[in-house]
Amino acid sequence: MLLPRIFAPVRASSVNASISIVSSSRVLDAFRAANASTSPSLSFIRHATHQAQGRANGAKDGPGKRLGAKKSGGEYVIPGNIIFRQRGTAWFPGENCKFGRDHCIFATESGYVRYYRDPFKHPKRQYIGVALQKDETLPYPRNAARKRRLNMVAVERDAEPDTVEGQIVVADLQVGDGTGSETSVRATPRDKPERNLVMGKGYAYREANWQIGRAAERANVRVQEFVPGDRWAAWRKSQARKSANAERKRLRTSQKAAKPKAKKR
Amino acid sequence: MAMASVKPSIRQFSACLGCVRRTASGNGAPRRLLSSSAAAREELQTHHPTPPPPPPPAAATSAPMKDEASSKRTPEYMQKWGDLDPNLVEWKRDERRLVRREGVQPVGSRRRRAVLRRSTMRQTEQIPFEQLPYQCFQEARKFLLEDRQEKLTEIETQTLRIKNLMAQDPAVSGGALAKEARLRSMRNHLHGLIILADINDPVVKKKFEDGQGDMNKPIYRYLADQKWRKYKRLVLEQRISQLNIVPDLLPALDPIADADLAFGRKKVSPGEFVDSAISEKMPRLSVQTFEQGEKLVTVVVVDADVPVPDKDSFTYRCHFIASNVPISPSQTSIPLQRIDQEDKKTENEAARKIAVPWLPPWAHKGAPYHRLAVFVLEQSEAKALDVLDIKKTKRNSFILRSFVDSHKLKPIGVALFRTKWDESMAGVMERAGLKDQVDVEFKRKRVEPLPYKRRTERMR
Numbered sequence: 001m002l003l004p005r006i007f008a009p010v011r012a013s014s015v016n017a018s019i020s021i022v023s024s025s026r027v028l029d030a031f032r033a034a035n036a037s038t039s040p041s042l043s044f045i046r047h048a049t050h051q052a053q054g055r056a057n058g059a060k061d062g063p064g065k066r067l068g069a070k071k072s073g074g075e076y077v078i079p080g081n082i083i084f085r086q087r088g089t090a091w092f093p094g095e096n097c098k099f100g101r102d103h104c105i106f107a108t109e110s111g112y113v114r115y116y117r118d119p120f121k122h123p124k125r126q127y128i129g130v131a132l133q134k135d136e137t138l139p140y141p142r143n144a145a146r147k148r149r150l151n152m153v154a155v156e157r158d159a160e161p162d163t164v165e166g167q168i169v170v171a172d173l174q175v176g177d178g179t180g181s182e183t184s185v186r187a188t189p190r191d192k193p194e195r196n197l198v199m200g201k202g203y204a205y206r207e208a209n210w211q212i213g214r215a216a217e218r219a220n221v222r223v224q225e226f227v228p229g230d231r232w233a234a235w236r237k238s239q240a241r242k243s244a245n246a247e248r249k250r251l252r253t254s255q256k257a258a259k260p261k262a263k264k265r
Numbered sequence: 266m267a268m269a270s271v272k273p274s275i276r277q278f279s280a281c282l283g284c285v286r287r288t289a290s291g292n293g294a295p296r297r298l299l300s301s302s303a304a305a306r307e308e309l310q311t312h313h314p315t316p317p318p319p320p321p322p323a324a325a326t327s328a329p330m331k332d333e334a335s336s337k338r339t340p341e342y343m344q345k346w347g348d349l350d351p352n353l354v355e356w357k358r359d360e361r362r363l364v365r366r367e368g369v370q371p372v373g374s375r376r377r378r379a380v381l382r383r384s385t386m387r388q389t390e391q392i393p394f395e396q397l398p399y400q401c402f403q404e405a406r407k408f409l410l411e412d413r414q415e416k417l418t419e420i421e422t423q424t425l426r427i428k429n430l431m432a433q434d435p436a437v438s439g440g441a442l443a444k445e446a447r448l449r450s451m452r453n454h455l456h457g458l459i460i461l462a463d464i465n466d467p468v469v470k471k472k473f474e475d476g477q478g479d480m481n482k483p484i485y486r487y488l489a490d491q492k493w494r495k496y497k498r499l500v501l502e503q504r505i506s507q508l509n510i511v512p513d514l515l516p517a518l519d520p521i522a523d524a525d526l527a528f529g530r531k532k533v534s535p536g537e538f539v540d541s542a543i544s545e546k547m548p549r550l551s552v553q554t555f556e557q558g559e560k561l562v563t564v565v566v567v568d569a570d571v572p573v574p575d576k577d578s579f580t581y582r583c584h585f586i587a588s589n590v591p592i593s594p595s596q597t598s599i600p601l602q603r604i605d606q607e608d609k610k611t612e613n614e615a616a617r618k619i620a621v622p623w624l625p626p627w628a629h630k631g632a633p634y635h636r637l638a639v640f641v642l643e644q645s646e647a648k649a650l651d652v653l654d655i656k657k658t659k660r661n662s663f664i665l666r667s668f669v670d671s672h673k674l675k676p677i678g679v680a681l682f683r684t685k686w687d688e689s690m691a692g693v694m695e696r697a698g699l700k701d702q703v704d705v706e707f708k709r710k711r712v713e714p715l716p717y718k719r720r721t722e723r724m725r
Binding site: 076079081142144146147148149156 | 278474509514579630631678706707708713714715
């Protein structure tokens with residue numbers, strides 16, 4: 001942009017020196033002389049080689065992440081309260097505390113926050129813990145029994161859910177619609193379209209997932225529980241599958257065998 | 266040798282099996298008689314004057330006799346399995362049958378058993394281990410024997426030195442304490458030499474690997490200890506720290522004995538969940554010590570997680586105490602059920618061993634799992650404890666630390682298991698006389714949220 005103005009004196013000098021061809025050194029001299037005479041301050045120009053504006057140098061100061069202590073020492077916390085937010089592990093979880101997924105430290109017991117060091121556990125780390133009583137200090141003595149809270153109440157025991165009269169048990173072995181009756185799992189939801197429908201993610205009105213999951217319960221059908229490691233059931237199941245496959249194959253081959261016969265005639 | 270005990274008729278052959286093999290194979294006798302256990306062949310190496318081979322007809326007659334005797338005990342379908350030799354069984358099925366019928370574990374690796382079996386089938390000549398015709402092997406053996414001789418002379422000098430020091434006046438050797446310390450270090454050195462003398466012996470190694478090592482000998486104890494420390498003890502240590510046994514029940518614990526726990530035939534690895542129906546009866550405990558001599562131990566079973574809803578905390582409960590149980594490196598089994606039966610027979614209450622009878626481990630429904638620790642506590646100087654005194658200990662809020670301190674016990678081994686509510690727990694609790702506890706269920710307490718704080722001007 002500035003070039004025309006800079007070279008203006010040169011142009012002027014070259015014009016002054018008529019149209020005669022001069023050597024390069026003399027051109028430079030003329031250039032210098034002309035420059036000095038017209039603007040002594042602008043002896044040399046430096047172009048921008050690096051983008052100065054925009055995001056060229058990286059954002060220097062983003063929004064704050066609100067890190068740091070959320071609860072101070074001695075403050076009362078309940079389970080789940082976040083005590084400290086951090087990037088990395090400046091602080092480690094001590095007694096009755098745990099790391100969150102972003103290294104934030106949260107309480108697992110209700111109690112009083114303590115910031116402390118535990119050289120026996122680790123010589124360099126600083127810990128955040130929750131003392132169960134207000135007057136206790138952390139760390140607890142190393143060989144003493146741990147202090148723990150039950151956090152449970154004793155109530156009368158619920159009666160175990162028994163199999164209801166007339167409940168159909170769908171065995172593990174049965175393939176497909178095992179019941180074969182009108183109370184089969186697949187049939188029920190379609191029969192009753194008047195269930196309360198809600199708008200799902202795809203903007204379609206549908207039953208909520210938990211309602212779909214309860215379909216068997218509504219139809220009074222119970223699926224036999226899967227017992228891991230039950231080789232007897234696994235063997236029966238695989239035998240049933242194999243025999244079903246064999247049966248299917250037999251049918252297929254008989255059909256194939258039947259066809260050419262028909263053609264021959 | 267378990268094999269010999271099962272088949273007493275072949276005992277006489279063990280003296281010189283090489284001879285028997287040649288003669289008997291020619292005779293067409295049953296294959297079982299041609300077998301040679303590893304131990305038998307080692308005897309052959311040591312005892313040079315071999316007795317003359319027994320006449321083959323005796324072998325032929327003795328075999329059916331043995332079969333008759335065994336037929337009384339074993340069912341018919343088991344007899345169809347034929348002869349099973351722990352040294353020669355090759356197939357997995359045969360191994361299983363051997364364990365089931367004879368109650369004997371197969372010896373050594375399956376590969377070795379297969380090789381032995383092939384060689385017996387082909388009737389190849391058995392060369393004694395020491396005479397194997399490999400030059401390098403023989404040179405190496407020579408070298409090892411030299412080293413052993415060196416160690417033996419060192420042992421001699423060391424024993425002599427110890428004897429001299431013991432005879433010395435304590436004033437000369439710098440006080441009684443200094444003398445004791447010096448003697449201790451010298452004995453340690455001697456013990457190390459004894460181990461070093463035998464550790465390179467291939468026969469010792471083989472015997473140990475076949476499980477035929479004599480635990481009364483220091484070298485086998487040493488090898489067993491090393492093996493235990495390489496895997497089982499590491500697992501145990503990990504479980505002790507993971508389950509917080511160490512700060513909760515005892516301030517410190519350094520297991521020096523291998524304690525195995527089993528309920529009937531069900532073995533329990535450290536910290537495993539045990540079904541309440543299984544743990545209703547007393548367990549079997551086998552404690553392998555690696556130190557010389559007999560010990561008297563006290564076995565204590567503690568539950569470390571007994572909920573106390575009133576105090577919102579936990580306490581301990583004692584499930585079992587048996588005192589004055591003798592164990593030694595060769596006597597590892599502590600069959601608690603049998604001890605219980607013997608106790609019932611003994612009239613004298615002070616001579617009984619079980620101070621606090623077995624209470625089956627139980628847990629309320631919904632309560633967090635209970636850690637149960639079976640501690641093997643060594644009694645100091647193998648002195649018997651007063652069972653009547655121990656009988657007074659209360660089951661509830663039993664503190665193991667104070668029990669250990671007051672009776673001067675030293676924990677040497679521990680076995681762990683866990684229990685929680687399961688289907689059979691209600692029945693177990695009813696039978697244990699805890700019917701009132703069956704209908705108690707634990708549910709989580711609601712956590713009261715912190716009161717909502719209005720954001721004030723100062724907080725902003």
